[in-house]
Amino acid sequence: MRQRVITAVVALAFFLPIIYVGGIAVELLAALLAGIGVFELFRMKGLAVFSFEGVLSIIGAVILVLPQDRWFPFLPDDTDKSALFYFVVLLLLGIAVISKNTYTFDEAGFPVLASLYTGVGFERFLTARSATDGLVVLIFGLFVVWATDIGAYVAGRRFGKRKLWPEISPNKTIEGALGGIASAVVVAAIYLLAFPGKDYFGHGTLLMILLTIVFSIAGQFGDLVESAIKRHYGVKDSGHILPGHGGILDRFDSMLFVFPIMYLFGVF
Structure with a gap:
């Protein structure tokens, strides 16, 4: 866990300034x-x-x-x-x-x-x-992904009983998935209140919160897709570039689904 935290802090210290x-x-x-x-x-x-x-x-x-x-x-x-x-x-x-x-x-x-x-x-x-207000929109997508991951992990550890898709990812549970969606909705609501009036291309606050459910599900499905790829090829992680986290695909699998889906729904 200590290694995961250190890697995450170092990665964010490098990643966030470039995004900015x-x-x-x-x-x-x-x-x-x-x-x-x-x-x-x-x-x-x-x-x-x-x-x-x-x-x-x-x-x-x-x-x-x-x-x-x-x-x-x-x-x-x-x-x-x-x-x-x-x-x-x-x-x-x-x-x-x-x-x-x-x-x-x-x-x-x-x-x-x-x-x-x-x-x-x-x-x-x-x-x-x-996009217009691109930094705000991009951070919104990242927050949805991160909130989903954290919420799913915490809810799964605390309440997880029913397996979500054991053939693909044995540790994921339905309770964890629902917790991830709930966490994403809460974080999205707070974020949208913090940045009112920003250009989400005609999507109001209520619609964006509803779409957050779709984005959270898409992110979790992207995670499952990458798990399916790894299971098919018999590997534990996609790579070793991020100590304690695995590879780039292990960290960005959800984002590779969320941002195309956000684009499909006209958020940017």
Whole structure:
């Protein structure tokens, strides 16, 4: 526990100032985290990340994360960076030809999905930061995730009896999940009262509190998805970059679901 606390404090001391500053700093951080996420997925599957497909997968994730105007000015005015990402997909599919069909269409699907999973998740994180009142909106999303995690842990330890999804994550309980939602709603309500009138793109306080339930559920589902990936590949943690916490995906799995869902509901 002591190691977990120390790591969390050090990570937040590094992470929060970059979020506050925004701009190129947070863009590079998001791209780095997406790249590490792809690395961890390849490692869990037992693949070499510095293979041709591994490098292409990281490049694909970084393309999805970084803003087009700043990082891809060479693209024609009417061309979206998704065309550049699809070029990476075409190169991955081309490996089947180069390898004389020893590398299959199914195998090419893994690096593409790895790029999408980490790339889109961290891109939506950046989109939240660059929105109107972006810092307030971004911190709101982070608070929902953190409140859900803490509330689920405390409620699960205190009241947890009925297993939520034992085949995927044996320690999670229904009581813990409900506690996480309740904690997120309380924190969101306090946060929204502290920042009244901020631009959530037409979403009033009551609607944002109701949507918090959706975001909390999405975050917990994202956690379960990453647990399912680890269980499938037979690993305990996605990585070891954060002592006491595991890897980047272990810490950001909920956020990779919450920010895309927030974007889907038009919060930013």
